[in-house]
Amino acid sequence: MSTVRGPGFLAPTVMAVVSCLLVAGCSADGGTSSFDGDGRLQVVTTVAPITSIVAGIAGDRAEIIGLVPEGTNSHTFDPPPSAAVVLSEADLVFINGLKLEEPTKDLAEANMADGATLVEVGTQVLPESEYIYDFSFPREEGKPNPHLWTDPTWAIRYAAVVRDALSDADPDGEDVYQRNYEAFDAQATELSDALRADQESVPADSRELLTYHDAYAYFAETYGWEVIGAIQPESFEDPTPREVAALIDxxxxxxxxxxxxxxxxxxxxxxxxxRATSARYEDTLRDDDLPGEPGDPEHSWTGLMRYNYVTMINGLGGEASLLAALDTTPAVRDDATYPQ
Incomplete structure (x- = not known):
């Protein structure tokens, strides 16, 4: 089970990669620097699902480095000063936006080179009129629920924004980015279709989610599920005894x-x-921590969402056979750097 790491923490292995790649001039495997003028775009991303989507569109025309270690609380992640070097080398920086990664955004804006572009993907695709405020993201705090990527229909829109930004930065690659986008669209649509079919094995009035982290609001809206509660309050601390009693009720x-x-x-x-209610506790949903290890077929946005949907449907007594049979291998080889 992954360990939650507090603000400002960056795993030692991640710090080593950042330092090695961008200060000492070597790669993660000890070779020569990836920033060697090979003509590829230099791209920085934040959370792993976005890194995966960007990698699926960029293919081998970009060098992609994720900043947020997998298994880290992305809401409280505070990039170390060494990340400023990574950001200063980037042609493009993709973040989710919707106020998810404000410390990273601030660091990027302070350090990006002239002509580099910061893309807030979620903020671009989601009209303010469609912001969802809920259990962990109350309206009075001013931060909408940012978890669009758990919904395939929104992930496809993410991919379109990525395609357009890459094409603007690298017009010679426009046809490649379009082909890769079409491949991602097809795979995400296949995932969505399998989800809609498999969820029919769960009665409509049983498609209810009580979760710890409130990551499925947009998914629920699109696919007809109901999020009846989220345990984690907006402070990202455990709820009070009174709140726990209310949740038990x-x-x-x-x-x-x-x-x-x-x-x-x-x-x-x-x-x-x-224990108090006899409800079964299923503790393995993954919000933004991709399954497996980098390079594994399931270590992808598709693999992440397939895993979660299977877990939810099976957990509620349904059968997720179509989802389980899907091939989650990225359509485009993913060589992005994913901090662990």
């Missing part, structure tokens, strides 16, 4: 059979609620 009233936790956010609170 809600679980009993709603007759919730499964509580879905997160492998990034281990929670004794969810275990307590499960």
């Amino acid at each position: 809600q679980v009993r009233a709603e007759d919730v059979s499964v509580i879905f936790g997160s492998e990034v956010f281990p929670s004794a609170v969810l275990e307590e609620i499960g």
Whole structure:
């Protein structure tokens, strides 16, 4: 199970990669620097699902470095000063936006070179009129739920923004980016179709999610699920005893059979609620931590979402056979750097 790391923490291996790549002039495997004037775009990304989507569109025309280590709380991640060097070398920086990565955005804006472009993908695709404020993201805090990528229909729109930004920066690659976008669109659509078919094995009134981290609001809106609660409050700390008592009452009233936790956010609170209500605690949902290791077929945005949908459908007593049969191997080889 991954460990939550607090603000300002960057795993030693990540710091070594950043230092090696951009200060000492070597690559992650000890070879020569990837920033060697080979003509490829230099691209920096934040969370792993966005890194995967960008890699799927860019292919081998870009060198891509993710900044946020997998298994880290992206909401509280504070990039170290050494990340400024990475950002200063970038032609393009892709972040989710929607106020998810404000410290990284600030660092990027302070250090990016003239002519480089910062792309807030989620902010571009989601009209303000469609912002969702909810359990972990109350309106009074001013930060909408940023988790668009858990919904394939929004992920396809992410890919279109990435395609256009890459094409603007590298017009010679426009045809490549379009082909790669079409391949991503086809794979995401196949995932969406399998999800719609498999979720029919769960009665409509049972497609309810009580989660720890509130990452499925847009998904629920698109696919007809209901998010009945999220345990983690806007402070990203555990809820108070009074809030826990209210959630126990809600679980009993709603007759919730499964509580879905997160492998990034281990929670004794969810275990307590499960014991008090006899609801089963499933603690393995992944919000932005891709399955497997970099280079594995399932280590991709498609693999991440397939895993979560199978976990949810099976957990609620359904059968996710079409999803389980999907090939999650990226259509385009992914050589991005994913901090671990």
